[in-house]
Amino acid sequence: MHKPVRNAWKFCRRHLSVGTQPKPVLSTKETLTDLFGRYHNYLRISLTERCNLRCQYCMPEEGVKLTEKPHLLTTDEVIKIARLFVKEGVDKIRLTGGEPTVRKDLPDIIYNLKQIEGLKTVAMTTNGLVLTKQLVALQKAGLDIVNVSLDTLVAEKYEKITRRKGWNRVMMGIDLALQLGYNPVKVNCVVMKDFNENEIVDFVRLTKDRSVDVRFIEYMPFTGNKWEVNKLIPYKSMLGMIQAEWPDFQPLKNAPNDTSKAWKVPGYKGQVGFITSMSEHFCGTCNRVRITADGNLKVCLFGNTEISLRDAIRSKCSDDDLTALISAAVKRKKKQHAETRKTPFMPNLTYHNSILSHLYSQKPFQYTQRMYCTKLTHTDDQGKVAMVDTGEKPETTRIAVATATVQLNSEITLLIRENLIKKGDVLTIAEIAGIMSAKNTSSIVPLCHNIPLSHVQVKAKLKEETCEVHITSSVRCDGKTGVEMEALVAASTAALTVYDMCKAVSKGIVIKEVKLLSKSGGKSGDYHAPEEIHVRDFNRKPTRNQWLPFVGPV
Structure with a gap:
C-alpha cells in the first residue's frame, strides 16, 4: 500500500527553526488555483479507513492493513484543516471514508464544520447501513447533503458484492432521508459488467416516484481490484440501454464543475446522472482536493502524489507554512489523471x-x-x-x-x-x-x-x-x-x-x-x-x- 512522505517534515523541523521569518501571504484563490487555471473550492475529507462492508471493487478479499489510530487525524486536526481550506475559498466539504458513520465523533465534526464562517455545504457519502440510527442526529448537527452508495437492487447480489448483509437497511435509510427532506438523495451505483448492468433500467425506474438522483459511476480499475478493465461499461453504452426503454430520455443543464452528466425521464420525480471518470474524464473542470484519513493531501484521486498535512500540523508549522505547502501541491496537479494500466507498475529495474x-x-x-x-x-x-x-x-x-x-x-x-x-x-x-x-x-x-x-x-x-x-x-x-x-x-x-x-x-x-x-x-x-x-x-x-x-x- 502506497505510503506518503513523513520523514521530510521531521527533517525540516530538525534543521529549521520554523516561524522566525515574516511569511509571504498568499491571496485567497491563488492558493487553490493550479497552473491550468482550475480553482478548487471543494474539499473531500476521509474521516476513517475503516468500513463495515468489504466491497469487491474497492477492497481485496484479505482486507487491507489499517493505519494505527495515533496516525489518523484527530477531530481538532480535521477542523483545523477545514478552517484553513475555507479561509482560502473552499465552500463545500464532503465527508467520506472508509465509511464515515463508523466514526463515533461524526455528529461533533459536522456541527463544528457548520460553525466555520464561509462554508456553505457539508455533505456525506455513506453506504447507508446505519442511516436509520444516525441520520436524525446528523441532520440536527447540520448535515446538508446525503449520498448513499448502492450497487444493486437485489438483496442477494448486494450480499455477494459487499460480502455482508444489509440491503434492506440501506433501502430504509434512503427512504428515511427522503422523509427528512433531503432533496434529492443521491444514490451512487458503480456499474460492472456481468454483475449489475442488467439493473440499469431498474435504477432509472427508482426515480419515478422518489426524489433521488441515481448516479451511474464507471468502474475504475486499480491495484486493489486487480486492474479488471474488462468490467468497465462506458457511459454511452449505459445511455443506449436507457434510451432503448425511454426514447425521450433527455439531458439536463450541468453546472461548470459538475462531475455528473445529468439526465431525466420526462415526468419522473427524480433524475439520473453519469460519472464518466474513465471514458470521458472531467479533469479539465476538476475543483476537488482530498484529505486522507491519515492527513495526506491528494490533489487527484487517481494519482499517487500525497503530502502530509498531519505531520506539518504536528510539527507546529504556522498557518502560512501550511498554506504554502497546500499551494505547492495544487500547483503540481497534472492536467488529467493517469491512464489506467492492466497491471501495476513493478519496479524490477536494471541499469541502462x-x-x-x-x-x-x-x-x-x-x-x-x-x-x-x-x-x-x-x-x-x-x-x-x-x-x-x-x-x-x-x-x-x-x-x-x-x-x-x-x-x-x-x-x-x-x-x-x-x-x-x-x-x-x-x-x-x-x-x-x-x-x-x-x-x-x-x-x-x-x-x-x-x-x-x-x-x-x-x-x-x-x-x-x-x-x-x-x-x-x-x-x-x-x-x-x-x-x-x-x-x-x-x-x-x-x-x-x-x-x-x-x-x-x-x-x-x-x-x-x-x-x-x-x-x-x-x-x-x-x-x-x-x-x-x-x-x-x-x-x-x-x-x-x-x-x-x-x-x-x-
Whole structure:
C-alpha cells in the first residue's frame, strides 16, 4: 500500500527553526488555483479507513492493513484543516471514508464544520447501513447533503458484492432521508459488467416516484481490484440501454464543475446522472482536493502524489507554512489523471547501459581562475568574527539564483518518474523544504542577517536522460543586504531532501555542483557565474530572465 512522505517534515523541523521569518501571504484563490487555471473550492475529507462492508471493487478479499489510530487525524486536526481550506475559498466539504458513520465523533465534526464562517455545504457519502440510527442526529448537527452508495437492487447480489448483509437497511435509510427532506438523495451505483448492468433500467425506474438522483459511476480499475478493465461499461453504452426503454430520455443543464452528466425521464420525480471518470474524464473542470484519513493531501484521486498535512500540523508549522505547502501541491496537479494500466507498475529495474556510458563519458569540469579579495567581510579590525553592519547601506531590490544537482541511478530515476518512492512525492517535498530553509537561513548560517524575503521559489526537475535532479532556487528581497546565502541554503536543503527520501533505495546518491548562478543589487554590483562552471547540460550562459520565472509569491 502506497505510503506518503513523513520523514521530510521531521527533517525540516530538525534543521529549521520554523516561524522566525515574516511569511509571504498568499491571496485567497491563488492558493487553490493550479497552473491550468482550475480553482478548487471543494474539499473531500476521509474521516476513517475503516468500513463495515468489504466491497469487491474497492477492497481485496484479505482486507487491507489499517493505519494505527495515533496516525489518523484527530477531530481538532480535521477542523483545523477545514478552517484553513475555507479561509482560502473552499465552500463545500464532503465527508467520506472508509465509511464515515463508523466514526463515533461524526455528529461533533459536522456541527463544528457548520460553525466555520464561509462554508456553505457539508455533505456525506455513506453506504447507508446505519442511516436509520444516525441520520436524525446528523441532520440536527447540520448535515446538508446525503449520498448513499448502492450497487444493486437485489438483496442477494448486494450480499455477494459487499460480502455482508444489509440491503434492506440501506433501502430504509434512503427512504428515511427522503422523509427528512433531503432533496434529492443521491444514490451512487458503480456499474460492472456481468454483475449489475442488467439493473440499469431498474435504477432509472427508482426515480419515478422518489426524489433521488441515481448516479451511474464507471468502474475504475486499480491495484486493489486487480486492474479488471474488462468490467468497465462506458457511459454511452449505459445511455443506449436507457434510451432503448425511454426514447425521450433527455439531458439536463450541468453546472461548470459538475462531475455528473445529468439526465431525466420526462415526468419522473427524480433524475439520473453519469460519472464518466474513465471514458470521458472531467479533469479539465476538476475543483476537488482530498484529505486522507491519515492527513495526506491528494490533489487527484487517481494519482499517487500525497503530502502530509498531519505531520506539518504536528510539527507546529504556522498557518502560512501550511498554506504554502497546500499551494505547492495544487500547483503540481497534472492536467488529467493517469491512464489506467492492466497491471501495476513493478519496479524490477536494471541499469541502462546507454545512460551510464553517457554519464561516465563526461569530461571533468574546468574552472577559470578568479581573483579574490583578501579582506574578509565578517571580521572586525582585530580579526574577530562579527556580522556586517548594514545600518548605513541603502535599501535596494536584491535577487539571487543558486543551483544544485543530485546524481541518482536509473532505478531511483524511474521510481521518481512513476512517483513510487515509498516516502512520497520527492520533487514537491524537496521544493517545500528549500522554501522553508530559505526563510530560516539566519538560524542555520550564524552570521547571516534575519531579513524579510519578498519571494522564494524552488524548482526541482528530474532529468531522466542523465539520471539527475536539477534544483534551482531564486530568492528576492528589498533590503540592505543580499540573498545569496538564502538561495544557496534553499538549493542545498532541497538536494538533501532528495537524498533523504531516496536513500532507502541507494546510498550512492551524490549531491554536487551547489553554486551561485547570479545575483543582482547592492554595492558590489551584479554577478553571473562564468560559463565554465555552469551545469553541463546548459549549452550557453543563462540570462537573469531564464532563471527568474517569477509567477507570484510562494
